[in-house]
Amino acid sequence: MLEFTEEQRLIRSEIENLCADFEDEYWREKDRNAEYPMDFVQTLGDHGWLGTVIPEEYGGAGLDTLEASIILEEIVASGAGFNGSMACHGAMFIPRSLINYGSEEMKEEYLPKVASGEELMQCFALTEPNAGFDSTAITTRAEKEGDHYVINGQKTWCSRLHASDYMVLVARTTPKEEVDKKTDGMSLFLVDINDAKAQDAIDADEIEKNIRAAVPSYEVWFEDLEVPAENLIGEEGRGFHQVMDGLNEERVVIAAEAVGLARRRIRRRTGGVRPPDRVESGDSTPPRRSVRPDDQRSEHHVPGRQSVQRGQRRRRGGERLRLHGSRGGLGGDGRRRPDARRLRRRDGVRRRTLLP
Ligand SMILES: Cc1cc2nc3c(=O)[nH]c(=O)nc-3n(C[C@H](O)[C@H](O)[C@H](O)COP(=O)(O)OP(=O)(O)OC[C@H]3O[C@@H](n4cnc5c(N)ncnc54)[C@H](O)[C@@H]3O)c2cc1C
Numbered sequence: 001m002l003e004f005t006e007e008q009r010l011i012r013s014e015i016e017n018l019c020a021d022f023e024d025e026y027w028r029e030k031d032r033n034a035e036y037p038m039d040f041v042q043t044l045g046d047h048g049w050l051g052t053v054i055p056e057e058y059g060g061a062g063l064d065t066l067e068a069s070i071i072l073e074e075i076v077a078s079g080a081g082f083n084g085s086m087a088c089h090g091a092m093f094i095p096r097s098l099i100n101y102g103s104e105e106m107k108e109e110y111l112p113k114v115a116s117g118e119e120l121m122q123c124f125a126l127t128e129p130n131a132g133f134d135s136t137a138i139t140t141r142a143e144k145e146g147d148h149y150v151i152n153g154q155k156t157w158c159s160r161l162h163a164s165d166y167m168v169l170v171a172r173t174t175p176k177e178e179v180d181k182k183t184d185g186m187s188l189f190l191v192d193i194n195d196a197k198a199q200d201a202i203d204a205d206e207i208e209k210n211i212r213a214a215v216p217s218y219e220v221w222f223e224d225l226e227v228p229a230e231n232l233i234g235e236e237g238r239g240f241h242q243v244m245d246g247l248n249e250e251r252v253v254i255a256a257e258a259v260g261l262a263r264r265r266i267r268r269r270t271g272g273v274r275p276p277d278r279v280e281s282g283d284s285t286p287p288r289r290s291v292r293p294d295d296q297r298s299e300h301h302v303p304g305r306q307s308v309q310r311g312q313r314r315r316r317g318g319e320r321l322r323l324h325g326s327r328g329g330l331g332g333d334g335r336r337r338p339d340a341r342r343l344r345r346r347d348g349v350r351r352r353t354l355l356p
Helices: 006-019 024-032 038-046 065-088 096-101 104-115 193-198 239-270 305-316
Strands: 123-125 141-145 148-159 166-172 186-192 202-206 217-228 343-346 349-352
Touching: 006 065, 024 065, 038 065, 065 239, 096 104, 096 186, 096 239, 123 148, 141 166, 148 166, 148 186, 166 239, 186 193, 186 217, 186 239, 193 202
Parallel strands: 123 166
Antiparallel strands: 141 148, 148 217, 166 186, 202 217, 343 349
């Protein structure tokens, strides 16, 4: 039997409290108007949750994939659905390559701003019109010229471009035909989106889609985009291997989000409440049947939930965290307010303390 630590249970209840301020009508309106839930994302940022996986020395909460999964599962289960989780889940895996492979200078410059929510690193550009599952087929090129790289090419399905300050871009520094292994010759770059706009070297078109309307995805073109050489993340040519850390993390958090959706569904069913519409899936088909006895089970008994959690633990790979002396911070209305920044480690032991 898998058990959560006290700290993980606390994180779950804190996210539940935070999401309670964003009710069903808020999400319905965002979906209906195809409007990005910036105030929700900003609220997560204000409470430090966008820095969940960023190490504490760079201002983050220093948590890991399991806690990120708990947060995203809870966001979806609150009724926010995939509009809620996808609005912010980039923050849980896109900074990963920078954390694991970035230079110390890069980490010090960018991670604190991202951890505080002051700037957003929520855009990831890998997929191309002819490179989907086979990522090694990308043709977007980055050529080194002196102290910078010049990037040309096209990406597709770049989500949250409009709501990001930084993009992690995967480009070929050596064409596929010239490498021994097709996974070689790809590199990661941190692109400052505002700088790319100022250079007039980026163009984008929103992709029309019929689900998850509040979180747009874009077709993106780069023409002679100059990126400083120091924005290369990790080692040139090793980008495929480096990006896998983040992509594997994304797979795990998306599985947790699906569990959250199932919990939401069961909660609706066991409450006997007819959903006004299915914001979570974007499917407006009315429910086919009323509550049946076999729906009268706990929303926490979602089939597959334990195997998702086992996967999250395996990804963690490190120490099991312990919590000592938890205290809840109170908001002006007396309700406990969540705040990742109150999770701090002392003497190797994680404690939850109030911010000064
Ligand atoms: C809403 C949304 C948001 C997204 N956001 C982002 C983002 O922010 N950044 C980003 O980079 N990408 C993003 N993506 C892209 C996503 O990661 C790709 O859709 C995914 O990588 C698959 O690529 P594809 O759609 O081109 O499918 P394809 O590669 O065309 O594959 C289609 C199907 O064919 C199968 N298939 C493919 N090749 C083979 C083969 N050789 N043998 C057998 N079967 C095969 C696949 O399993 C799949 O079922 C997003 C996609 C969506 C839909």
